[in-house]
Amino acid sequence: MRVPRRHSLFWKLTGALALFCLLLVSLYADFGRLIYSATSHLSDSAKSTLTGFAREAESAWNERGATGVDEFLQELRERERVWAVVVGRQDQSLSSEPLTSRELERLDFIRPLDGSLGRPNGWPTFYIPFSDGEHRLVLELPRELSPRKHLALLNLAMQRLLPALLAVLLGIVLYRALIVPLGILHRQAGTLSSGKLSARVGPLVTERRDEFGELGRAFDHMAERLEHTVDFQRQLLRDLSHELRTPLSRLRVAGEHATDVTELRQRLEREVQLMEQLIGDILELAWLDTERPQLPVEAVDVGRLWEVVRENAGFESGWPIERMPSALPADCRVGGHLNGLAHALENILRNAIRHSPLDGQVSLGGRREGDVWHLWVDDQGPGVAEDKLEAIFLPFTRLNAARPGGDGFGLGLSIARSMLQLQGGELWAENRERGLRMNIRLRMYSL
Amino acid sequence: MQAQSRAPARILAIEDDPLLAAHLHDHLRHRGFDVTLRQDGEEGLGLAREEDFDLILMDILLPGRSGLEVLASLRHERKVPVILMSALGAEQDRIAGFSQGADDYLPKPFSMGEMEVRIEAVLRRVAYERQEAPVDLPQDPQLEFFEQRTDVCLGGQWAGFTPTEYRLFDLLSRSAEEVLSKPFLYQQVLHRAFSQHDRSLDMHVSHIRRKLQAVGYSAGRVETVWGKGYVLTRQPS
Numbered sequence: 001m002r003v004p005r006r007h008s009l010f011w012k013l014t015g016a017l018a019l020f021c022l023l024l025v026s027l028y029a030d031f032g033r034l035i036y037s038a039t040s041h042l043s044d045s046a047k048s049t050l051t052g053f054a055r056e057a058e059s060a061w062n063e064r065g066a067t068g069v070d071e072f073l074q075e076l077r078e079r080e081r082v083w084a085v086v087v088g089r090q091d092q093s094l095s096s097e098p099l100t101s102r103e104l105e106r107l108d109f110i111r112p113l114d115g116s117l118g119r120p121n122g123w124p125t126f127y128i129p130f131s132d133g134e135h136r137l138v139l140e141l142p143r144e145l146s147p148r149k150h151l152a153l154l155n156l157a158m159q160r161l162l163p164a165l166l167a168v169l170l171g172i173v174l175y176r177a178l179i180v181p182l183g184i185l186h187r188q189a190g191t192l193s194s195g196k197l198s199a200r201v202g203p204l205v206t207e208r209r210d211e212f213g214e215l216g217r218a219f220d221h222m223a224e225r226l227e228h229t230v231d232f233q234r235q236l237l238r239d240l241s242h243e244l245r246t247p248l249s250r251l252r253v254a255g256e257h258a259t260d261v262t263e264l265r266q267r268l269e270r271e272v273q274l275m276e277q278l279i280g281d282i283l284e285l286a287w288l289d290t291e292r293p294q295l296p297v298e299a300v301d302v303g304r305l306w307e308v309v310r311e312n313a314g315f316e317s318g319w320p321i322e323r324m325p326s327a328l329p330a331d332c333r334v335g336g337h338l339n340g341l342a343h344a345l346e347n348i349l350r351n352a353i354r355h356s357p358l359d360g361q362v363s364l365g366g367r368r369e370g371d372v373w374h375l376w377v378d379d380q381g382p383g384v385a386e387d388k389l390e391a392i393f394l395p396f397t398r399l400n401a402a403r404p405g406g407d408g409f410g411l412g413l414s415i416a417r418s419m420l421q422l423q424g425g426e427l428w429a430e431n432r433e434r435g436l437r438m439n440i441r442l443r444m445y446s447l
Numbered sequence: 448m449q450a451q452s453r454a455p456a457r458i459l460a461i462e463d464d465p466l467l468a469a470h471l472h473d474h475l476r477h478r479g480f481d482v483t484l485r486q487d488g489e490e491g492l493g494l495a496r497e498e499d500f501d502l503i504l505m506d507i508l509l510p511g512r513s514g515l516e517v518l519a520s521l522r523h524e525r526k527v528p529v530i531l532m533s534a535l536g537a538e539q540d541r542i543a544g545f546s547q548g549a550d551d552y553l554p555k556p557f558s559m560g561e562m563e564v565r566i567e568a569v570l571r572r573v574a575y576e577r578q579e580a581p582v583d584l585p586q587d588p589q590l591e592f593f594e595q596r597t598d599v600c601l602g603g604q605w606a607g608f609t610p611t612e613y614r615l616f617d618l619l620s621r622s623a624e625e626v627l628s629k630p631f632l633y634q635q636v637l638h639r640a641f642s643q644h645d646r647s648l649d650m651h652v653s654h655i656r657r658k659l660q661a662v663g664y665s666a667g668r669v670e671t672v673w674g675k676g677y678v679l680t681r682q683p684s
Contacts, residue, residue: 276556280643301650304657308649315673342646 007209013174020170024163031162035154039147040116042126046145047113054128054137057086061094061135069095076139083125084139094135110138117141117148181205181212185219197227229290239396240282247271281411285395288418295337295422299445302332302341302375306364309345317353324349326364334373334442336423341442344419344427347412348377348438355381355436368444375440383431392429393417456570457481457498461491461505461517462532471504474559475566488517500527502569504562507533522548528569532557551630551640568631568641575635586620589666606658611636615648616655619669619679628676652677 004010042050053076060068069086073095076084083106086094091107093099099107110127111117117124129136143149184201191199200223205216251271258264287293303326310324334341352362356379366375384392391397395414417427425442458480462468468484475482483500485491495503507515518529529548534555550569553562586592590599590606597613599606608616615636619627632648633641641648656669667681 272556301654304650304653305646307653308646311649311671315671338650339644339646343644 007213009210009212012177012210016170016174020166024166027162027166028158031158035151035158036120039151040118041147042113042117042141042145043147046141046147049145050113050126050128050139053139054130057137058130058132058135061086061130066094066096070097080139080142082140082142084137086135086137088135107138117146120148120151178212181208181216185212185215188219188223192223192226197223197230199223232289233286236282236286236395240278243278243396244275247274278411281415285411285415285418288415288422292422295340297335297337297423299333300336300338300341302334302364302366302373303328303330305338305342305345309342309349312346313349313353316350319353323359323361324363325361328364328366328375329368332366332368332373332375333445335445336425336442340419340423344416344440345377347416348427348440351412352377352379352381352436352438355379357381360435371444371446373442373444375442377438377440378432378435380435383434383436384429386431389429389431393427455479455481456501457483458566459483459485459491459495459498459500459503459505461485461488461503463487463506463508470559471562474562478563480566492517492521495521495527496524501573502566503527503529504566505529505531507531518549528573530565530569549640550634552642554643564628565630565641568628568634571631572634586617587666589664590620592617592620601662601664604662606662606664608655608658612651612655612658615651616669616679619677620667623667623679623681626672626675626678632676 057069057072057076060072064071073084073086076082083103085099085103087099087107088094091099091104106125110125113126113128115124115126123140125138125140127136127138181201181204184205188199188201200220201216205212206220207213208216251268254264254267306324306326306328310321310326313319313324314321349362356362360380362377362379364375364377366373368374392410393413395411397410397413413427420427420440420442423442425440428439430437430439458475460468460471460475460482462471462484463486465486468486472482472484483494485494488505491503491505503521505517518531521527521529528550530551530553531549532553532555550572551565553565587599590601592599596605597610598608599613599616615632618632618635629648630641633639633645636651637647652669652671659669665682667679670678670680672678
């Protein structure tokens with residue numbers, strides 16, 4: 001098992017349990033002492049009852065002597081079921097029965113009425129002096145006069161009821177502490193599954209520093225991704241259906257007004273290719289956005305790659321390769337996924353060529369900055385308005401509405417950016433004095 | 448092409464879309480192949496087990512049984528080359544297809560021309576593999592080839608080819624002046640299928656050009672034939 005972190009719930013739970021144990025022990029000890037001291041002396045009513053017995057014994061002795069005492073003791077023993085004697089100063093019995101040696105021994109351990117009851121498991125014997133101070137009544141404490149008659153019950157309560165009560169209390173505290181964040185999570189999960197993708201558990205949970213905080217943050221992150229993905233895909237779907245209408249309506253018009261089969265065939269070929277390209281790009285963008293595939297990273301020689309990309313772009317656009325020069329240092333190796341990188345560079349280069357004047361140049365440059373390569377592709381086109389520098393990376397962004405569909409759908413740069421981000425790179429645009437500069441940052445390749 | 452040198456190659460096409468199937472059938476027949484058509488995976492599998500075909504062309508999504516299952520069970524018995532067709536552009540499908548032993552993969556929609564190129568490439572590779580080792584004629588007026596070292600040498604200077612670059616250049620120089628298609632080169636040199644956005648082969652060619660230039664090679668040039676492939680053209684010295 002890992003050692004729990006500082007703010008882990010583990011410590012809270014452990015703390016609560018430790019507190020519970022401490023509380024239990026200290027309460028137990030305190031109550032024990034309290035009960036003992038409360039039950040170690042006779043109550044006033046018990047004292048007056050016992051004094052009453054002594055007065056009765058005294059009057060029986062004064063009126064009828066030993067016979068009176070005999071009768072009194074017999075009655076007392078039967079009524080209270082206790083051992084009792086009446087003795088004089090030298091511990092001689094005042095009744096007709098003399099004391100046995102055991103009874104004499106017992107007389108050594110007798111307590112005054114104000115004395116304590118002594119050991120909890122012993123049974124005390126009290127003496128009450130007569131008013132003449134010479135004689136006294138000695139008797140065991142009658143059961144119902146003992147302050148300890150409920151001691152067993154009290155002990156039982158202390159040993160069983162107190163821990164149970166404390167445990168219930170602890171349970172309530174813990175439950176309250178845990179159920180609140182759980183309840184929030186539960187509610188938000190319900191909201192999310194009912195289709196409201198904006199559901200978040202909020203700072204009350206996410207700012208906690210324990211496991212609930214982690215769970216809350218994971219939940220919010222998940223909801224964030226989900227919402228983004230669904231929005232993104234809905235947007236793509238809307239855009240795709242919108243974009244598909246253009247070639248379809250052109251085909252329809254061509255079909256209605258066609259006179260020349262060859263021309264129609266060419267038109268058909270062109271439009272089909274356009275639609276294929278569109279669907280392929282959309283799928284790729286959706287795949288990149290949702291799957292976020294783990295592309296294998298290798299060393300890519302950017303100079304060589306530029307040659308490959310440039311050659312293809314030259315064939316496509318009719319540009320001679322001399323107009324796509326590279327001023328890259330020969331040792332430029334980046335860590336990337338070859339095909340992803342090639343794809344991104346191709347899209348960037350195509351875009352640059354498309355916006356360049358007829359005899360323009362598109363050049364590649366770059367420099368190493370620490371363990372990162374900063375590359376740039378410069379064109380000599382009109383550039384982009386400053387407030388649109390980010391917008392060109394959104395799918396289906398066409399800044400120039402005058403050229404709908406004619407060349408591309410505005411997906412190229414989105415794909416390029418996704419591809420580069422997937423490899424831990426970045427792509428952003430900036431205006432130069434003349435033309436636009438696409439900046440790329442990629443990690444240097446190192447073993 | 449070598450594939451059609453003697454008897455026409457026998458192709459089994461398994462495709463459930465009747466329109467596309469008919470189109471495939473006519474087109475391939477027109478190109479001189481001996482085509483058998485089946486619309487059901489189960490039936491096609493039975494036929495593939497019984498008879499000898501040179502190549503099987505099949506859709507991944509077939510009624511009754513998926514193309515991948517058919518492919519997997521067929522692979523247990525025969526080594527006939529297989530080209531998969533599919534409208535699923537997903538990468539994982541492609542990967543699954545090859546792990547089951549497909550030789551190539553045609554994403555739909557494809558043009559008949561594209562399909563032909565792929566079929567030629569696979570058949571040609573099979574023919575190439577069956578060939579006896581060619582008699583060693585001097586391949587090149589300037590370069591010496593060293594199979595063991597997978598490198599070439601010009602006047603005591605090594606070009607410094609990697610094994611892949613050597614295989615690629617060796618193949619190009621054996622078929623000098625003949626355009627070799629990208630699908631064929633992928634099959635033969637990189638042992639995998641060619642796909643639209645794969646630039647590995649182009650990178651290898653780029654490295655070969657640079658290394659040959661560095662040792663001062665002038666008897667030939669590796670040229671790109673746009674949309675087709677590569678060719679080694681001999682330069683009159």
